[in-house]
Amino acid sequence: MKLYYAPGACSLSPHIALREAGLPFTLEKVDTKTRTTETGTDFTTVNPRGYVPALQLDSGEVLTEGAAIVQYIADLKPETELAPKAGTLARARLQEELNFIASELHKAFGPLFSTTIGDDARREAKEKVARRFGDVEQKLSDGRPYLLGETFSVADAYLFVVTNWANHTGVALDAWPKLQAFMQRLTGRNTVRQAMQAEGLI
Known part of the structure; x- marks a missing residue:
């Protein structure tokens, strides 16, 4: 997985969650003013809304919105108890x-x-x-x-x-x-x- 982030922005929340869950991931920094990533990618091709966070899954799909991303991360590793069981x-x-x-x-x-x-x-x-x-x-x-x-x-x-x-x-x-x-x-x-x-x- 790859997390697109800006230092100190709300993307820090899923960044912490990924480390708490012990999941493998990479980081790619985003310049939120120019909407380009550190590798020169137009970030709007990753997230058309143009803001972080965005989590690119191993399948290539991209998940956006921090509250959704952190719950997805938690559910990948339920034994970490980062989120209570769904439906409760x-x-x-x-x-x-x-x-x-x-x-x-x-x-x-x-x-x-x-x-x-x-x-x-x-x-x-x-x-x-x-x-x-x-x-x-x-x-x-x-x-x-x-x-x-x-x-x-x-x-x-x-x-x-x-x-x-x-x-x-x-x-x-x-x-x-x-x-x-x-x-x-x-x-x-x-x-x-x-x-x-x-x-x-x-």
């Missing part, structure tokens, strides 16, 4: 978290990466991110180490990646100690560090 309420809870991160938290960060956004819009975006972080803090307030409880899942990888964007957008995590502790746990995880090192992030 626990799996629906995983999908619930993945959808929340994608539609509410990930998208809330979007305006903060703009170089043309005005001060008022930037403040509003930070306030929205803060509300979503408050939701996550509440989820973690019962003492659970991970989103689904005691077991690390692909939703935790996605949450780590998106929350890590706070460092680059001026959003301090001081108000959310449970989330801070979560980030420290994930930062100490070998697969997370390996993925970040491979992407040149640390």
Whole structure:
């Protein structure tokens, strides 16, 4: 399999999942501005939507959208327990978290990466991110180490990646100690560090 990625982008989530699952894969870096890969390929021929992640399977088929990719990876190695069994309420809870991160938290960060956004819009975006972080803090307030409880899942990888964007957008995590502790746990995880090192992030 080949994962098309951009350093630190949401493609870091399936990158972590691949390492957690112990699956063989290669990486190909994408310049998201020019939409070309490091080998000179027009990335839109891989993913017509033009954004990462994209996972090229051994069959040649390409799977896109991070939440779908990480579940596919988890299902290839069910013994790793990166995702609960399909058809269970626990799996629906995983999908619930993945959808929340994608539609509410990930998208809330979007305006903060703009170089043309005005001060008022930037403040509003930070306030929205803060509300979503408050939701996550509440989820973690019962003492659970991970989103689904005691077991690390692909939703935790996605949450780590998106929350890590706070460092680059001026959003301090001081108000959310449970989330801070979560980030420290994930930062100490070998697969997370390996993925970040491979992407040149640390």
